[in-house]
Amino acid sequence: xxxxxxxxxxxxxxxxxxxxxxxxxxxxxxxxxxxxxxxxxxxxxxxxxxxxxxxxxxxxxxxxxxxxxxxxxxxxxxxxxxxxxxxxxxxxxxxxxxxxxxxxxxxxxxxxxxxxxxxxxxxxxxxxxxxxxxxxxxxxxxxxxxxxxxxxxxxxxxxxxxxxxxxxxxxxxxxxxxxxxxxxxxxxxxxxxxxxxxxxxxxxxxxxxxxxxxxxxxxxxxxxxxxxxxxxxxxxxxxxxxxxxxxxxxxxxxxxxxxxxxxxxxxxxxxxxxxxxxxxxxxxxxxxxxxxxxxxxxxxxxxxxxxxxxxxxxxxxxxxxxxxxxxxxxxxxxxxxxxxxxxxxxxxxxxxxxxxxxxxxxxxxxxxxxxxxxxxxxxxxxxxxxxxxxxxxxxxxxxxxxxxxxxxxxxxxxxxxxxxxxxxxxxxxxxxxxxxxxxxxxxxxxxxxxxxxxxxxxxxxxxxxxxxxxxxxxxxxxxxxxxxxxxxxxxxxxxxxxxxxxxxxxxxxxxxxxxxxxxxxxxxxxxxxxxxxxxxxxxxxxxxxxxxxxxx
Amino acid sequence: xxxxxxxxxxxxxxxxxxxxxxxxxxxxxxxxxxxxxxxxxxxxxxxxxxxxxxxxxxxxxxxxxxxxxxxxxxxxxxxxxxxxxxxxxxxxxxxxxxxxxxxxxxxxxxxxxxxxxxxxxxxxxxxxxxxxxxxxxxxxxxxxxxxxxxxxxxxxxxxxxxxxxxxxxxxxxxxxxxxxxxxxxxxxxxxxxxxxxxxxxxxxxxxxxxxxxxxxxxxxxxxxxxxxxxxxxxxxxxxxxxxxxxxxxxxxxxxx
Numbered sequence: 001x002x003x004x005x006x007x008x009x010x011x012x013x014x015x016x017x018x019x020x021x022x023x024x025x026x027x028x029x030x031x032x033x034x035x036x037x038x039x040x041x042x043x044x045x046x047x048x049x050x051x052x053x054x055x056x057x058x059x060x061x062x063x064x065x066x067x068x069x070x071x072x073x074x075x076x077x078x079x080x081x082x083x084x085x086x087x088x089x090x091x092x093x094x095x096x097x098x099x100x101x102x103x104x105x106x107x108x109x110x111x112x113x114x115x116x117x118x119x120x121x122x123x124x125x126x127x128x129x130x131x132x133x134x135x136x137x138x139x140x141x142x143x144x145x146x147x148x149x150x151x152x153x154x155x156x157x158x159x160x161x162x163x164x165x166x167x168x169x170x171x172x173x174x175x176x177x178x179x180x181x182x183x184x185x186x187x188x189x190x191x192x193x194x195x196x197x198x199x200x201x202x203x204x205x206x207x208x209x210x211x212x213x214x215x216x217x218x219x220x221x222x223x224x225x226x227x228x229x230x231x232x233x234x235x236x237x238x239x240x241x242x243x244x245x246x247x248x249x250x251x252x253x254x255x256x257x258x259x260x261x262x263x264x265x266x267x268x269x270x271x272x273x274x275x276x277x278x279x280x281x282x283x284x285x286x287x288x289x290x291x292x293x294x295x296x297x298x299x300x301x302x303x304x305x306x307x308x309x310x311x312x313x314x315x316x317x318x319x320x321x322x323x324x325x326x327x328x329x330x331x332x333x334x335x336x337x338x339x340x341x342x343x344x345x346x347x348x349x350x351x352x353x354x355x356x357x358x359x360x361x362x363x364x365x366x367x368x369x370x371x372x373x374x375x376x377x378x379x380x381x382x383x384x385x386x387x388x389x390x391x392x393x394x395x396x397x398x399x400x401x402x403x404x405x406x407x408x409x410x411x412x413x414x415x416x417x418x419x420x421x422x423x424x425x426x427x428x429x430x431x432x433x434x435x436x437x438x439x440x441x442x443x444x445x446x447x448x449x450x451x452x453x454x455x456x457x458x459x460x461x462x463x464x465x466x467x468x469x470x471x472x473x474x475x476x477x478x479x480x481x482x483x484x485x486x487x488x489x490x491x492x493x494x495x496x497x498x499x500x501x502x503x504x505x506x507x508x509x510x511x512x513x514x515x516x517x518x519x520x521x522x523x524x525x526x527x528x529x530x531x532x533x534x535x536x537x538x539x540x541x542x543x544x545x546x547x548x549x550x551x552x
Numbered sequence: 553x554x555x556x557x558x559x560x561x562x563x564x565x566x567x568x569x570x571x572x573x574x575x576x577x578x579x580x581x582x583x584x585x586x587x588x589x590x591x592x593x594x595x596x597x598x599x600x601x602x603x604x605x606x607x608x609x610x611x612x613x614x615x616x617x618x619x620x621x622x623x624x625x626x627x628x629x630x631x632x633x634x635x636x637x638x639x640x641x642x643x644x645x646x647x648x649x650x651x652x653x654x655x656x657x658x659x660x661x662x663x664x665x666x667x668x669x670x671x672x673x674x675x676x677x678x679x680x681x682x683x684x685x686x687x688x689x690x691x692x693x694x695x696x697x698x699x700x701x702x703x704x705x706x707x708x709x710x711x712x713x714x715x716x717x718x719x720x721x722x723x724x725x726x727x728x729x730x731x732x733x734x735x736x737x738x739x740x741x742x743x744x745x746x747x748x749x750x751x752x753x754x755x756x757x758x759x760x761x762x763x764x765x766x767x768x769x770x771x772x773x774x775x776x777x778x779x780x781x782x783x784x785x786x787x788x789x790x791x792x793x794x795x796x797x798x799x800x801x802x803x804x805x806x807x808x
Binding site: 063130138155179180552 | 627630
């Protein structure tokens with residue numbers, strides 16, 4: 001088993017080195033790389049199956065002490081996901097990159113990136129984790145800038161790398177603090193001693209720094225500007241980035257879960273930042289007219305949601321979320337080209353009902369009655385979610401984190417039903433039945449799978465409870481936050497109903513405010529502009545210094 | 553005596569404004585091999601003097617060294633000449649030796665560490681000369697699209713840049729980590745700021761050097777890519793540096 005673990009990590013590295021050294025192997029590169037991706041996927045699947053079946057962690061120290069590879073539940077699961085996404089990306093690349101130049105370089109970098117990702121999730125010591133974490137950023141920079149003839153590709157890849165470095169700095173500091181406190185690199189030993197000694201001060205600082213590193217990698221607000229702009233890279237790289245690399249923040253937080261269990265106040269802050277990012281990312285996504293940029297902001301919103309889940313103590317749910325998001329976002333990116341192609345033939349804009357009835361002689365359609373829909377919007381999601389959660393855990397209402405998730409589940413479900421209000425359908429009963437059926441299936445699936453993830457990743461109920469406890473805030477603040485969010489959401493719904501009633505028009509005052517808000521959103525809250533301005537000012541200062549001190 | 557020696561050593565492990573001497577001599581040397589040799593040998597002299605005299609290092613010198621590293625790292629952001637950039641990076645890197653405990657600097661390990669972190673800079677100077685041979689100057693912005701025209705040379709250049717910028721698995725990264733465990737939190741934050749500046753600077757160098765349309769239309773290219781032998785020669789040297797980084801960290805981790 002240990003040999004398989006070494007093989008899993010080293011195979012992509014060997015492939016990368018082979019492709020780099022073999023100058024005449026450009027034609028073989030896709031085949032070599034794809035064959036290896038298939039092998040890596042098979043080994044990762046085998047190891048995950050073994051870990052599920054045996055239920056024990058495996059550690060092995062190479063070269064007499066370092067590096068340490070560890071196959072635990074999180075590592076096995078994430079290695080399988082990474083290998084799976086890598087296989088899809090490799091297979092897609094075979095045709096996509098067929099006529100591109102620099103194929104050998106592309107596949108070598110891709111394999112090196114897969115190696116770094118696998119090492120990142122299977123690292124059993126601080127040093128290997130730092131090494132892999134850092135390499136992922138560097139290799140992604142080169143892959144995003146693969147098309148060297150496009151200066152924009154290099155420029156925005158640079159934004160990405162420098163943002164990653166901000167997080168790297170935080171993670172390195174966290175590692176130094178841990179090493180200073182426990183004088184060992186072994187993560188398992190560090191976590192064990194942290195638990196035994198209950199060192200709250202170290203946990204607090206390390207938790208905050210790790211959280212910051214995760215935020216930089218997962219494009220949280222103010223550290224997000226690179227994400228929607230790095231679309232000049234090859235599409236398979238975008239898919240890998242959005243499906244795998246930006247999720248690394250959630251993986252890192254889960255890796256340091258024992259640290260977060262001893263923190264006080266770090267997780268609630270993470271929740272606030274995640275919530276803000278989710279809202280801002282979703283707003284920006286809705287305002288884009290470029291499908292890839294829109295997907296970029298969608299990823300930002302999803303990453304906000306993932307960080308928010310960590311912030312309420314639902315760590316395993318964040319892993320479930322990042323896997324689900326990885327699969328659907330990867331699919332969307334790989335299908336984006338096809339959709340653009342299709343849109344060139346058919347614009348997809350719905351026909352006017354009158355046109356359809358009179359000119360096309362189509363069947364008359366109608367809207368569902370709004371009172372029925374409003375009632376369903378409010379009651380059905382709450383009922384379905386409440387029952388599903390209660391079936392899994394009777395004490396669900398005792399946990400703040402679970403309640404927050406329930407609340408957001410209700411809002412999401414309500415939003416889903418609300419969004420169907422405008423749909424024009426021929427058979428209303430069938431439409432409603434199908435909608436309800438799919439909603440129930442999704443909710444039950446989500447609750448059951450997240451419960452299974454919980455049991456697999458964190459089998460100790462006391463540890464799970466300690467994570468939820470670390471995320472708790474004072475009851476009065478908790479109730480206030482829920483109330484505030486509920487008010488904002490309900491006001492939003494009322495505004496949309498109002499606007500719909502008025503034919504999409506607001507009053508003069510509201511229209512003016514709306515226009516101002518739209519201007520702000522269309523400039524992406526000026527975050528990229530401010531970043532550019534600050535960096536230009538700094539470069540100007542450096543030039544002035546060089547002019548003034550040219551002799552030294 | 554030891555105190556007087558300290559003032560001399562400050563010129564060999566240069567701290568601003570004692571960087572003046574290094575800067576002056578570096579510019580005076582026109583042969584890239586001499587410049588490369590200077591980058592490697594100059595700090596070795598400093599480490600040797602530290603070993604011989606073992607002066608008491610005052611606390612303020614550590615802060616001055618950190619300021620000097622950040623100052624030259626910051627100024628390197630906008631430099632255009634690749635060999636001048638290598639010189640500034642050396643001035644940003646060398647003063648960090650003052651942050652190590654004196655017993656570590658004045659020892660064989662100190663010599664080895666200095667050698668491992670300065671060798672990539674020396675290689676960079678030699679590669680800058682290779683670019684100058686082809687384009688007339690190794691000037692950032694003058695040779696966009698280097699990758700498309702000279703993939704081997706660019707590959708070597710990028711690998712060397714990564715080694716200079718303290719990227720794993722090159723030794724500078726692990727030396728930096730070792731340094732971080734020796735200093736206090738406030739110095740560690742400053743040190744990581746320097747590391748961030750290096751990264752920013754490296755990104756700018758790569759963007760201006762390797763990316764964009766080929767420069768052949770505006771600059772006459774006088775030679776092809778580096779030969780296969782040169783590729784293997786430089787490649788073996790860089791691989792050796794990378795491997796020594798792994799060995800260095802392995803020995804450090806084994807000692808834990």
